[in-house]
Amino acid sequence: xxxxxxxxxxxxxxxxxxxxxxxxxxxxxxxxxxxxxxxxxxxxxxxxxxxxxxxxxxxxxxxxxxxxxxxxxxxxxxxxxxxxxxxxxxxxxxxxxxxxxxxxxxxxxxxxxxxxxxxxxxxxxxxxxxxxxxxxxxxxxxxxxxxxxxxxxxxxxxxxxxxxxxxxxxxxxxxxxxxxxxxxxxxxxxxxxxxxxxxxxxxxxxxxxxxxxxxxxxxxxxxxxxxxxxxxxxxxxxxxxxxxxxxxxxxxxxxxxxxxxxxxxxxxxxxxxxxxxxxxxxxxxxxxxxxxxxxxxxxxxxxxxxxxxxxxxxxxxxxxxxxxxxxxxxxxxxxxxxxxxxx
Amino acid sequence: xxxxxxxxxxxxxxxxxxxxxxxxxxxxxxxxxxxxxxxxxxxxxxxxxxxxxxxxxxxxxxxxxxxxxxxxxxxxxxxxxxxxxxxxxxxxxxxxxxxxxxxxxxxxxxxxxxxxxxxxxxxxxxxxxxxxxxxxxxxxxxxxxxxxxxxxxxxxxxxxxxxxxxxxxxxxxxxxxxxxxxxxxxxxxxxxxxxxxxxxxxxxxxxxxxxxxxxxxxxxxxxxxxxxxxxxxxxxxxxxxxxxxxxxxxxxxxxxxxxxxxxxxxxxxxxxxxxxxxxxxxxxxxxxxxxxxxxxxxxxxxxxxxxxxxxxxxxxxxxxxxxxxxxxxxxxxxxxxxxxxxx
Numbered sequence: 058x059x060x061x062x063x064x065x066x067x068x069x070x071x072x073x074x075x076x077x078x079x080x081x082x083x084x085x086x087x088x089x090x091x092x093x094x095x096x097x098x099x100x101x102x103x104x105x106x107x108x109x110x111x112x113x114x115x116x117x118x119x120x121x122x123x124x125x126x127x128x129x130x131x132x133x134x135x136x137x138x139x140x141x142x143x144x145x146x147x148x149x150x151x152x153x154x155x156x157x158x159x160x161x162x163x164x165x166x167x168x169x170x171x172x173x174x175x176x177x178x179x180x181x182x183x184x185x186x187x188x189x190x191x192x193x194x195x196x197x198x199x200x201x202x203x204x205x206x207x208x209x210x211x212x213x214x215x216x217x218x219x220x221x222x223x224x225x226x227x228x229x230x231x232x233x234x235x236x237x238x239x240x241x242x243x244x245x246x247x248x249x250x251x252x253x254x255x256x257x258x259x260x261x262x263x264x265x266x267x268x269x270x271x272x273x274x275x276x277x278x279x280x281x282x283x284x285x286x287x288x289x290x291x292x293x294x295x296x297x298x299x300x301x302x303x304x305x306x307x308x309x310x311x312x313x314x315x316x317x318x319x320x321x322x323x324x325x326x327x328x329x330x331x332x333x334x335x336x337x338x339x340x341x342x343x344x345x346x347x348x349x350x351x352x353x354x355x356x357x358x359x360x361x362x363x364x365x366x367x368x369x370x371x372x373x374x375x376x377x378x379x380x381x382x383x384x385x386x387x388x389x390x391x392x393x394x395x396x397x398x399x400x
Numbered sequence: 401x402x403x404x405x406x407x408x409x410x411x412x413x414x415x416x417x418x419x420x421x422x423x424x425x426x427x428x429x430x431x432x433x434x435x436x437x438x439x440x441x442x443x444x445x446x447x448x449x450x451x452x453x454x455x456x457x458x459x460x461x462x463x464x465x466x467x468x469x470x471x472x473x474x475x476x477x478x479x480x481x482x483x484x485x486x487x488x489x490x491x492x493x494x495x496x497x498x499x500x501x502x503x504x505x506x507x508x509x510x511x512x513x514x515x516x517x518x519x520x521x522x523x524x525x526x527x528x529x530x531x532x533x534x535x536x537x538x539x540x541x542x543x544x545x546x547x548x549x550x551x552x553x554x555x556x557x558x559x560x561x562x563x564x565x566x567x568x569x570x571x572x573x574x575x576x577x578x579x580x581x582x583x584x585x586x587x588x589x590x591x592x593x594x595x596x597x598x599x600x601x602x603x604x605x606x607x608x609x610x611x612x613x614x615x616x617x618x619x620x621x622x623x624x625x626x627x628x629x630x631x632x633x634x635x636x637x638x639x640x641x642x643x644x645x646x647x648x649x650x651x652x653x654x655x656x657x658x659x660x661x662x663x664x665x666x667x668x669x670x671x672x673x674x675x676x677x678x679x680x681x682x683x684x685x686x687x688x689x690x691x692x693x694x695x696x697x698x699x700x701x702x703x704x705x706x707x708x709x710x711x712x713x714x715x716x717x718x719x720x721x722x723x724x725x726x727x728x729x730x731x732x733x734x735x736x737x738x739x740x741x742x743x
Contacts (some may be wrong), residue, residue: 356516
């Protein structure tokens with residue numbers, strides 16, 4: 058039997074919604090439709106905003122985090138954090154390919170899903186281990202990928218956990234490359250994070266020798282790492298939730314000029330205004346953080362009369378997975394950093 | 401005494417936030433800082449998403465709507481709907497201009513504030529009348545405009561209520577003009593609304609004779625009005641919350657092709673996926689509705705592997721007020737429609 062290409066046939070409530078906006082999906086993996094892929098899941102990579110929220114709610118405790126994840130999946134049939142609205146992604150082995158699908162992969166291949174966990178039916182049997190620092194979870198589980206779902210075969214030149222960490226934020230580097238032009242001044246808010254270092258590297262590559270990349274980090278700890286990577290021209294240590302304070306620091310560091318492009322990849326709420334204030338008139342703000350509030354951005358820019366283009370980070374772009382993996386492969390320092398942190 | 405240009409000095413909680421993201425602002429209008437403007441408020445224009453939410457919560461009852469508005473302002477010091485996060489704008493007479501301000505207006509001038517009510521300190525004394533169909537409220541109130549606040553003098557060639565209705569959605573027409581190129585296929589979701597008809601007109605103007613503008617409306621009632629205005633090439637009647645159903649209708653009407661630009665100005669939640677699905681690969685979606693969810697848009701596009709640019713509607717753009725008023729002045733049918741509805 059054939060299911061809907063977008064997965065409508067798995068939606069339990071509310072009926073008629075797509076699986077992502079739906080509250081609950083059918084995660085019964087004993088039936089697999091002819092245009093679905095069944096995955097034997099190895100690891101979940103929880104979205105950073107979601108993981109941070111859970112950690113703040115239940116504490117930095119492996120067992121409690123595992124319980125919370127089990128509870129969410131039990132309620133919703135998917136790892137869709139009801140507070141942040143975000144998911145993450147997973148890696149696993151293809152267990153079965155529906156007979157109506159023609160895909161460039163075989164049963165047994167290891168893949169990463171490139172669609173959010175927030176729409177992926179997940180039959181979560183057991184959590185074996187929570188890796189708090191990696192925001193990854195080893196599991197016994199099965200998942201369903203719909204016909205329109207996107208996945209990537211895992212590369213064989215790096216550990217799974219490293220590929221998973223990169224692919225989780227695969228949208229950010231390619232979108233940065235699209236936005237940044239030679240000579241641009243680029244501010245990366247959340248430069249010390251996983252997504253942040255990739256964006257800094259790409260921004261520097263595309264802004265070129267006449268451009269300036271400024272990384273905003275939350276704590277002194279990130280300074281050394283970013284400096285060693287050589288991916289930023291300047292670093293600001295600031296609290297991105299303090300819009301006015303950060304704006305003043307940024308102006309000071311950047312000789313009183315505002316940024317052409319601001320890329321926000323910080324995983325905390327209430328940083329919209331900082332992003333808007335640091336951008337020049339007719340400049341661009343790219344919001345990649347899942348903690349972004351639409352109304353705070355829209356009304357905030359209007360509130361201070363700032364004519365900027367604000368873009369919603371799209372986790373998908375054509376060839377984004379290959380682009381992100383290549384970015385890490387081409388730079389030895391970046392590769393070593395990911396190996397050290399996620400290997 | 402001078403206040404902060406962004407209004408930080410009026411924030412009560414949480415301290416350090418800007419007035420828009422803040423929960424509560426100081427609406428004491430007995431003191432006016434030297435860089436503030438005091439306004440004798442005549443009318444509030446409640447944001448459509450906010451007004452719809454209040455109407456749904458308390459019923460289509462003038463008295464109850466008035467009570468709800470009074471209650472919100474009492475709690476927050478501003479008309480900032482806690483559910484939708486949105487505000488609206490106001491018109492009034494300039495009562496006092498702080499001595500440090502140099503502005504192109506005088507005490508006694510009638511102005512409309514072009515910053516959201518969600519950040520405007522409002523000392524609301526009395527609600528005289530709620531105009532349910534116009535989403536406008538006659539009030540006795542005083543308001544404060546900060547140094548960075550934007551306002552427009554009211555034009556003298558149209559009634560106040562008409563100017564207010566146009567200025568409330570002033571961002572939409574100019575942003576549409578920026579996005580649409582000759583030959584584009586443009587879908588306007590919520591074409592029957594106030595913002596929708598302006599966007600349709602501008603889209604048609606900029607897409608030109610080789611372009612196609614398709615208006616999506618919720619009820620048959622809007623068909624005649626839109627047809628008479630002559631601002632759309634085709635009309636679809638559909639429920640924008642039903643993504644798959646609307647997508648199929650759109651494809652049918654548009655000969656199987658997707659839109660280059662989708663402009664979403666519908667004031668209900670859960671229409672993100674409809675917008676994304678109806679857009680071609682590398683096309684653009686402009687979200688103007690305050691009911692838009694950031695995560696639903698971001699994860700929804702990723703979920704179906706759709707490489708589109710999604711833009712957060714900015715209510716402010718350089719010269720947006722003059723652009724919007726001119727758009728209505730230049731087209732007699734549009735002018736008459738606004739006179740009929742809001743005059």
